[in-house]
Amino acid sequence: MASPRSLTERADAYRLKVVRERDLILGALDDARAAQETVLDELxxxxxxxxxxxxxxxxxxxxADxxxxxxxxxxxxxxxxWLERVHANEKRVLTGEEPMAFFASSGTTGAEKTVPVTKGFLQRCFLPFYFAGFGPLAEEHSGLLTRDDAVLNLWQDPHSRSGRTIGGKPHLGPSQLNYGKLGEDLAVGLGNRAPxxxxxxxxxxxxxxxxxxLRVRIAAEHDVRGLIAVNPAIAAALPYQLGVWTPRIIQEIHDGTLGGRAHxxxxxxxxxVLARLAxxxxTLRPADxxxxxxxxxAWNTYVAxxxxxxxxxxYGAGTELLPAPIGSSEGPLAIPVRGLPAGGPLVVTSCFYEFVPADDALTPDAPTLLVHELRTGEEYHVVLSHRGGLYRCAIRDIVRVTGVYGATPVVEYASRAGTVSTAGERVRESHVLDALLGACAESRLAICNVMYRxxxxxxxxxxxxxxFRSPPDRDTxxxxxxxxxxxxxxxxPGYDAxxxxGALAAPVVRPVAPERFFTEWRRRVETGERPPRVKDRLFQAAPDVWDRVTAPSHAPGPERAHEQNRAYGEDGTLG
Structure with a gap:
């Protein structure tokens, strides 16, 4: 695909591409069953x-039967x-086409994934979802398309270092894929031509x-109007990061340096100006x-x-939160559309979807429901297939059906698979999240982050x-x-029983300083995990993580967090 000659031409071409792909997907939603039959036949x-x-x-x-x-x-x-044979460069093992790369993801289980990426998968399955997912942005915030430096994209980093499989193919996150090198100039992504x-x-x-x-330092001297996080943990961490970086950013802008070198x-x-605001x-905030x-x-469900x-x-009173498209390294799920506050209709033209009720076991022969059989208000495990080499793959994420668009279910990401159960109660993450929302409303407390075990x-x-955003007293x-x-x-129901x-005691709530979660996020990123992969996790059983979040810590952080820590006490819990 030839690159448009000017920024204006590229913006117009991008907008037209986004609208076209969005409309093609929306046009299939009135007959989701037929669209799914076509996808299955093609794969x-x-x-x-x-x-x-x-x-x-x-x-x-x-x-389908x-x-x-x-x-x-x-x-x-x-x-x-099969993947081991693919990585040994054996041909036509999972896909008729040769994979050009492999998507990586730690996923729910923590094990590193390698998801084949073929040209057919990109063109038929992934890119239509990728473009259509930015439909509300392109239509409602079209001014962001007219300047390369209007958007700070903290999700994508196509120039970051990526890995290789044992067969020598790129092994990278979806946010690292350099579409320009693949000849897909319009897919380069908003903000990815910025300085x-x-x-x-x-x-x-x-x-x-x-x-x-370094990216935020450069962007601090530009008129950024839009911020793409996708992973909401990135958006939550940015104010904390600015607290850590404020003196350095101000000094480097004063000196004209980047990373200590002339820039x-x-x-x-x-x-x-920034020093006065700080x-x-x-501290400096994104709004400053x-x-x-x-x-x-950003995604606006689950813990977010x-x-x-x-x-x-x-981020400022004038900042609108737009929901991001829902997908994973395994494949697309849903695109946002105007009028829906969260989630979106399933992308029935990209993958063949099956679903297992959330309370049922994900066994090899588990009975599944098809798209047209889902019920509003219910939650389901997702099983997907696509021409990129995944066949009836349980991605171990759970979605909630919130309505219907055309004849297609509207879903939102509800939780990861798995339960907490010590007396047969089998509590899922969505149970806890719904209960936390109710408790926040009743106590008038706001939560910055939470983990549960x-x-x-x-x-x-x-x-x-x-x-908690503000430290509560003991009565609260x-x-x-x-x-x-x-x-x-x-x-x-199992918890209530x-x-x-009397088999289960009342829950224990341990208030901790918000900085503790951000310090844990920082630890993971400083040791090499890319921010798109460091996601919220409600059910957290790892003792070392609990020790770091709830035990005394002297890690540096922003002054505002230190002030709050004093309200919590020296050990980070409510004093």
């Missing part, structure tokens, strides 16, 4: 002569025997934490750096629905480590805890 036809296709009789499959009989449900890790996108070569080996600083002419005037607010910010694009409303205060010692019970904490318990009894029988 079977494209890959029937592969090793996997022959082993599972793709050429004999005529419909035949497909379900021939292919068991598998987790990604169960595709290893901060491709950092000087001397920073090529910088850690993800330092790369984030552009010194700007003492801009530095003085003194007034105790970019007062005309109009858009934050607890903290995003209050977080927007740091079964009590490791003592009587059977659960505990939550919660960073007690009121919140009672509301949480009552909410869990309403949302989780265990509480009534």
């Amino acid at each position: 079977l036809t494209a890959n029937k002569e592969t090793v996997f296709g022959r082993e599972h009789g793709f050429s004999r499959i005529r419909d 035949g497909y379900r009989r021939a292919v068991p449900i598998r987790g990604h890790e169960e595709f290893s025997p 901060w996108s491709d950092l000087p070569d001397r920073f090529r080996d910088a850690s993800p934490w330092e790369r984030s600083y 552009r002419p010194p700007d003492p005037g801009r530095a003085r 003194e007034r607010n105790e 750096l970019w007062p005309e910010l109009e858009l934050l694009l 629905r607890l903290y995003l409303p209050a977080l927007l205060e740091d 079964a009590l490791p010692d003592g009587p059977a019970g659960h505990e939550a480590a919660i960073a 904490t007690g009121r919140f805890t009672r509301a949480l318990d009552a909410g869990l009894r309403r949302t989780a 265990a509480r009534r029988s």
